[in-house]
Amino acid sequence: MDFSWNHDEKIFREEVRTFFKEYWSESTDTPERSIEKNHAFEKLLAEHGWLTMAWPTEYGGKNATHIEQMIFREEATLHEAPTGGMGPSMIGPCLIVHGTEEQKKEHLPVIARGESHWCQGFSEPGSGSDLASLQTRATRDGDDWVINGQKIWTSGAQHADWIHVLTRTDPEAPKHRGISYFMLDMKTDGISVRPIEQMHGARGFNETFFEEVRVPDKNMIGDENRGWYAATTTLDFERSGAHRAAAVQRAFTRNLDFLTANKEYSTKGNNRILMAETATELEIGRLFGYRVGWMQSKGLVPNYEASMSKVYNSELTQRQARRFINMLGLYGNLSSHSDYSALNGLATREYMSTVSSTIAAGTSEIQRNIIATRGLGLPRG
Numbered sequence: 001m002d003f004s005w006n007h008d009e010k011i012f013r014e015e016v017r018t019f020f021k022e023y024w025s026e027s028t029d030t031p032e033r034s035i036e037k038n039h040a041f042e043k044l045l046a047e048h049g050w051l052t053m054a055w056p057t058e059y060g061g062k063n064a065t066h067i068e069q070m071i072f073r074e075e076a077t078l079h080e081a082p083t084g085g086m087g088p089s090m091i092g093p094c095l096i097v098h099g100t101e102e103q104k105k106e107h108l109p110v111i112a113r114g115e116s117h118w119c120q121g122f123s124e125p126g127s128g129s130d131l132a133s134l135q136t137r138a139t140r141d142g143d144d145w146v147i148n149g150q151k152i153w154t155s156g157a158q159h160a161d162w163i164h165v166l167t168r169t170d171p172e173a174p175k176h177r178g179i180s181y182f183m184l185d186m187k188t189d190g191i192s193v194r195p196i197e198q199m200h201g202a203r204g205f206n207e208t209f210f211e212e213v214r215v216p217d218k219n220m221i222g223d224e225n226r227g228w229y230a231a232t233t234t235l236d237f238e239r240s241g242a243h244r245a246a247a248v249q250r251a252f253t254r255n256l257d258f259l260t261a262n263k264e265y266s267t268k269g270n271n272r273i274l275m276a277e278t279a280t281e282l283e284i285g286r287l288f289g290y291r292v293g294w295m296q297s298k299g300l301v302p303n304y305e306a307s308m309s310k311v312y313n314s315e316l317t318q319r320q321a322r323r324f325i326n327m328l329g330l331y332g333n334l335s336s337h338s339d340y341s342a343l344n345g346l347a348t349r350e351y352m353s354t355v356s357s358t359i360a361a362g363t364s365e366i367q368r369n370i371i372a373t374r375g376l377g378l379p380r381g
Helices: 007-023 031-047 066-078 086-097 101-112 228-239 243-261 271-297 302-326 329-333 342-358 364-374
Strands: 118-119 135-141 144-152 160-168 179-185 191-196 203-214
Touching: 007 066, 066 118, 066 243, 066 271, 086 101, 086 118, 086 160, 086 228, 135 160, 144 160, 160 228, 160 364, 179 203, 228 329, 243 271, 243 302, 243 342, 271 302, 302 329, 302 342, 302 364, 329 342
Parallel strands: 118 160
Antiparallel strands: 135 144, 144 203, 160 179, 191 203
16 A cells, blocks of 8 residues: 555645635534535535546546545545535445446436435344345336335435335345345335434434335346345445544544643543544554555455444544543533533533444444455354
């Protein structure tokens, strides 16, 4: 791996950084107003070609390198700015690999323009870590398929235009070989969404229900009963990026500024040592993410490398939040409703929100299994 940036990459990073400083500010609006603001800003990013810059030009990209795409996402995360969601980062790259030409022409340019937003229908109430045990059924009916079942933890479903869904199409086949992968318009009859309020009060996750939902056969990604193998491409893109480390960096910088301004916390106990440990771990996490971007830029397919980046950085997210809330002592437990809360209760919200980081996008246990079998060549237990 090349650990340095070339001249063009340095110039591009500075261009993106300057753009965010000038045109983006962290939203303090209501969740609904924030979504509108995010979508409007994504269209501005699309005008610069940044949302999908590593895609081929015929699909709305700029034929840029994966390193440049990674730099954009990293800087966006550092500025807590939107990056287009699952369209540019997950389903779009999957379609480039596994989609038909018709699917690419229908969906990729729209995603590149920031005009469609996606959610993911993978996990079910009884199928999370063992995703291949999913039970949502799709039954062929002429040129259509009819889907019945339920998904859970569907991030952003209440705001999405489309959903990509894993279904069981051959219940008699071994569980990994009887799954098919579909794209559905969220306005399709029979789809309903129920938000889930999380313990910190946000409603980012949802339950999604499918009742006699008809989807045309042309909306299947990959081959019938082989959807699992297309979906693993999607998961590799989801787990790969340096943006996870960037999110920790953003929180770390904010926390460091707070501790520097409030000496009663920074000089207490071993808080300085804990911050130094986080800073060191951040550098490691960043390099894990850079390695994945570098591999993609060389035409390589990161698989267990993406799992390494995901498991390390998601666990670092939790360590960072746990360390900081403990640094604040009992004040760290206070929410924004208290006059005595530190950082307006941000430490509390962050600590609770990171609980899901080692579950979402594949649990740490699953990631370690992938690293063991595909990376180290160990036998399955």
